[in-house]
Amino acid sequence: MSGLFDLSGKRALVTGSSGGIGAALAAGLAGAGAEVVLNGRDADRLEAARAALAERTGRPVRAAAFDVTDATAVEEAVRDIGPLDILVNNTGVQHREPMLDVPLRQWQRLLDTNLTGAFTVGRAVAAGMVERGAGKIVNICSVQSWLARPGIAGYAATKGGLAMLTKSMCAEWAPHGLCVNGLAPGYVVTELTSALVNDPEFDRWIRARTPAGRWATVDDLVGTLVWLSAPASDFVNGQVIAVDGGLTAVI
Template identity: 60%
Template sequence: MNLFDLSGRIALLTGSSRGIGYALARGLAEAGATIVLNGVSADRLAQARERLREEFGEARVHAYAFDVTDPDRVTGAVERIESEVGPIEILVNNAALQHRQPLLDVSLEDWNRVLTTDLTSAFLVGRAVARFQIARGSGKIINVCSVQSDLARPTIAPYTAAKGGLRNLTRAMTAEWASSGLQINGLAPGYIHTEMTQALVDDTEFDAWLRGRAPAGRWGTPDDLVGPAVWLASDGSRYVNGQVIFVDGGMTSVV
């Protein structure tokens, strides 16, 4: 299945030292890609790099610690990766955080923190990488959205606003960059069991609600996202552009 072979391609994944980002990095590496991990914790990033190097070899796993919300550091890191590792042919914008609090109580500081991390970072990293991809006439950008790109629940308004914005940023990138040979799409996980959602998994009431709400009847796992990510990163999706692919166990398909 050569359409899905990523051998020889370089993929940068933001927020990939753990959770969904780590699973996607491992999945792209299994498909043949050379992966570049990113995170703000140098120690956690180094641990993730070493685990993956044990599996895929030193030459195919790299790590760069930088803040995806800092424009200068983003530009500098992307330039270094292009120079030291090679052309970034695949970008996965995964970095995100959550803040749970009633909307009337959310501080402007917390609102801005979530919006900057979950939305503005994708603009900053996406634009920095796209400058190189446009010059080469090809590239893949995958923005990790959410079911909250289309839905809302109480107490997560900043996250919902950011992920809704990311859906439309994906469309805006497509409108401007598809003619230069880029494919920009969104991957929208449903409720995935990770460190970020552990408190919800442990909440028996929420856990029961989720299992009843999703037709699949279970939480998703990070590995459930790997196949769709490999497809979006590969030649198999070369005429797919501006789409958001929901991987949610059917949650957004039913009422």
């Protein structure tokens, strides 16, 4: 039974993993036995994260500094990393502003990073997976893949698009041995959500809106990611799995 969740001998790239959710996901994969490659744009911050994860797990950890919105850099990095068994498309940005006021450049930034970035990295990695006839891709979606709130139109649009990109990747690549799924976190306590966590009114709303009665932690996401990356989920394909304490299950 333990072999169902064993990632020994597998190489995994986690984009946007210098900190926050990405760093926790990378640590979870390493803990399951994978050789992890971290990614981010800031080379110094990335190296610090790499060293910290290597010390924490006692396992080799690699780092690849590149911008997911730069298609040329993506292709070069994927080629330098070598064959990948697992890809986690985690890189994402947020912008909070009423839709009537959002500058077009911010809308485009969200599209380029959250959606086109996943497409670009996914396609670059999938080419090798298709050739080898195996691979796991996990796109980090969101409860905003299905639910809208005022002030985050661009983010919700990109996450909704990412959910459908996940299904499209499955449709094209599952016949070649790939499993492509999405993991959709609920509201997670991170540095990026600290303003919301510390807003008493919003905090009360989230706790009341979520049947589990609390925010998620980054560690709450790890088990589902390992499952989606491991042999245990080999017949799970094209799905977007909510890890949200029940938030999307209720009105």
